[in-house]
Amino acid sequence: MEKKRTSPLAFIDRLPNPGLFRMGALITLAVVLLVVVGLVWMPYEPTAMSPDRMQGISAAHLLGTDKMGRDILSRVMYGSRVTLMVALGTMAIGAGLGVLIGAFAGFYGGVLDEIVMRVMDGLFAFPNVLLALVFVSIFGSSTTHVMWALGIAFIPSFTRVVRSEYVRIKHLDYVKNARLQGASNARVIFVHMLPNVRGVLLSNLMIGFNNAVLAEAGLSFLGIGSQPPFASLGQMISEAQEIFFTVPSAVLGPGIVIVLMVLGFSLMGEGLRPATKGLD
Amino acid sequence: MAAAMTTAPLGEPILEIRDLHLEFHDHDRPEVAVADFDLTLHRGEIVGIVGESGSGKSMTAHAIAGLLSRHALERSGQILFDGHDLLHCDRSTLRHYQGDEISIIFQEPMTSLDPLQRIGMQVEEALRIHHKELSAGERRAAALSAMDAVGLPDPQQVYGMFPHELSGGMRQRVMIAAATISKPQILIADEPTTALDVTIQAQIIALLRKINAEDGTAIIFISHDLSLVRQLCHRVVVMRQGEIVETGTADEVFENPQHSYTRMLIDAIPKVVL
Ligand SMILES: Nc1ncnc2c1ncn2[C@@H]1O[C@H](COP(=O)(O)OP(=O)(O)OP(=O)(O)O)[C@@H](O)[C@H]1O
Ligand SMILES: [Mg+2]
Numbered sequence: 001m002e003k004k005r006t007s008p009l010a011f012i013d014r015l016p017n018p019g020l021f022r023m024g025a026l027i028t029l030a031v032v033l034l035v036v037v038g039l040v041w042m043p044y045e046p047t048a049m050s051p052d053r054m055q056g057i058s059a060a061h062l063l064g065t066d067k068m069g070r071d072i073l074s075r076v077m078y079g080s081r082v083t084l085m086v087a088l089g090t091m092a093i094g095a096g097l098g099v100l101i102g103a104f105a106g107f108y109g110g111v112l113d114e115i116v117m118r119v120m121d122g123l124f125a126f127p128n129v130l131l132a133l134v135f136v137s138i139f140g141s142s143t144t145h146v147m148w149a150l151g152i153a154f155i156p157s158f159t160r161v162v163r164s165e166y167v168r169i170k171h172l173d174y175v176k177n178a179r180l181q182g183a184s185n186a187r188v189i190f191v192h193m194l195p196n197v198r199g200v201l202l203s204n205l206m207i208g209f210n211n212a213v214l215a216e217a218g219l220s221f222l223g224i225g226s227q228p229p230f231a232s233l234g235q236m237i238s239e240a241q242e243i244f245f246t247v248p249s250a251v252l253g254p255g256i257v258i259v260l261m262v263l264g265f266s267l268m269g270e271g272l273r274p275a276t277k278g279l280d
Numbered sequence: 281m282a283a284a285m286t287t288a289p290l291g292e293p294i295l296e297i298r299d300l301h302l303e304f305h306d307h308d309r310p311e312v313a314v315a316d317f318d319l320t321l322h323r324g325e326i327v328g329i330v331g332e333s334g335s336g337k338s339m340t341a342h343a344i345a346g347l348l349s350r351h352a353l354e355r356s357g358q359i360l361f362d363g364h365d366l367l368h369c370d371r372s373t374l375r376h377y378q379g380d381e382i383s384i385i386f387q388e389p390m391t392s393l394d395p396l397q398r399i400g401m402q403v404e405e406a407l408r409i410h411h412k413e414l415s416a417g418e419r420r421a422a423a424l425s426a427m428d429a430v431g432l433p434d435p436q437q438v439y440g441m442f443p444h445e446l447s448g449g450m451r452q453r454v455m456i457a458a459a460t461i462s463k464p465q466i467l468i469a470d471e472p473t474t475a476l477d478v479t480i481q482a483q484i485i486a487l488l489r490k491i492n493a494e495d496g497t498a499i500i501f502i503s504h505d506l507s508l509v510r511q512l513c514h515r516v517v518v519m520r521q522g523e524i525v526e527t528g529t530a531d532e533v534f535e536n537p538q539h540s541y542t543r544m545l546i547d548a549i550p551k552v553v554l
Binding site: 104172173174176177181182192195196 | 345346347374375376377378379380383384386388391392393394396397405406409410437455458
């Protein structure tokens with residue numbers, strides 16, 4: 001007997017706050033659309049200069065042009081792609097390694113746990129920007145290196161939540177039960193326990209993504225990371241500061257996309273969070 | 281009722297516990313949880329372990345099932361099964377038997393199932409671990425028949441459900457189906473009915489008796505409830521502060537308790553139930 005088919009989106013209605021989640025998802029979708037469209041079509045080459053410098057908004061240039069006459073909309077589309085890739089890459093590295101380390105530390109406990117968590121504390125205390133600077137000065141400035149630097153800086157936050165979840169659930173009966181059926185440690189850790197920490201993991205991913213977007217923007221504003229003429233959003237804002245009053249869209253365009261990215265994920269994260277905030 | 285079936289069909293010994301001693305060292309003073317514990321379990325036998333709270337029943341069960349934590353616990357003695365000492369063997373040897381030859385069910389059916397995994401998956405787990413040669417279809421068939429055997433209504437449907445969709449009694453049946461799917465030689469039941477109401481209790485007891493009779497599974501039944509122990513078990517072990525104070529066939533122990541502690545436990549049984 002088959003269970004009746006449910007829409008793949010039905011899970012949203014069971015979330016603590018489906019309304020917020022929907023709104024966040026819509027905003028995120030809009031940003032993703034901008035990036036996806038940019039992959040196949042942009043109004044102009046994002047690096048192509050033209051004599052039409054610092055133009056305001058017009059039919060030919062929907063967001064105007066910057067001080068080298070490059071089309072801002074095209075650059076925003078391209079920059080969003082860079083920023084999104086860096087944020088996703090950062091999450092992949094930070095969450096991937098963080099979850100792995102946290103799971104093992106929490107599951108095995110003991111000395112291993114102690115050592116790992118002290119290292120994480122050290123890493124956590126190290127400012128992200130400083131770490132990125134060190135990284136970039138050793139390996140050279142590129143988006144990939146920024147991604148790794150941020151990714152590594154993000155490991156401790158994931159390690160912490162995942163570890164504490166593992167410590168919490170490893171004594172629960174169903175985990176004991178899995179072990180008593182002869183499951184290997186790896187099977188217990190990944191098949192039985194990991195799905196049960198997905199809640200905290202998911203909301204942490206949302207927060208982490210935001211932090212990654214902002215950190216990348218901050219770093220490229222400081223000139224660390226992607227190199228001109230291939231700009232990320234943060235770098236566009238940095239370059240456009242001096243023409244803000246002539247062509248406000250040069251700052252507002254990339255600025256709004258950053259805000260939307262962050263807002264979208266924040267709202268989705270809020271939608272996932274049970275409404276227990278005022279209780280504790 | 282109380283159809284005491286106390287004729288023990290003594291098979292050959294399958295599990296021998298010799299001089300089991302467990303001592304915690306995680307506080308200032310060492311705490312003895314189990315001391316001088318000897319027990320021989322025969323094929324097809326149901327042995328009850330009774331005793332007040334903290335008398336070491338669960339610790340003994342955990343030792344047999346291989347659930348003792350590695351930290352801060354001193355252990356000595358032997359738990360012999362199939363030529364291995366389960367108390368001191370390495371984890372992979374232990375894993376080889378866990379879930380396949382020795383299974384355990386706990387008191388709390390509400391928390392013993394993984395909330396995010398479908399029932400069918402959980403019932404099949406032991407096969408997935410120990411019988412990799414089976415195909416997915418064969419596993420499913422085995423799960424359905426195990427679920428049918430424990431009296432779950434409509435196994436086909438329950439197979440795809442999640443734990444929160446089931447009642448406590450049904451979950452305990454699921455636990456038993458999962459614990460018996462690979463036809464273990466030994467089933468340890470640590471207060472399996474404490475969390476259930478009386479009617480369901482009786483059904484679970486009947487089910488354990490059926491598993492014992494049909495598959496020859498030896499059962500170690502741990503309970504506070506002496507009337508249940510009397511109904512179900514062939515032999516009884518009475519524990520107090522980690523030690524055995526009395527052991528014998530259920531009839532002997534209940535009709536003619538030798539130790540004052542046993543007499544006290546028996547006197548504490550509400551007479552209405554007996
Ligand atoms: N981690 C621990 N550290 C110290 N002592 C412990 C620990 N765990 C259990 N004990 C002790 O071991 C003894 C036996 O406990 P056990 O759980 O086996 O009792 P029990 O007979 O199953 O009781 P109940 O009927 O309440 O389930 C108890 O005295 C308990 O205090
Ligand atoms: Mg107990």
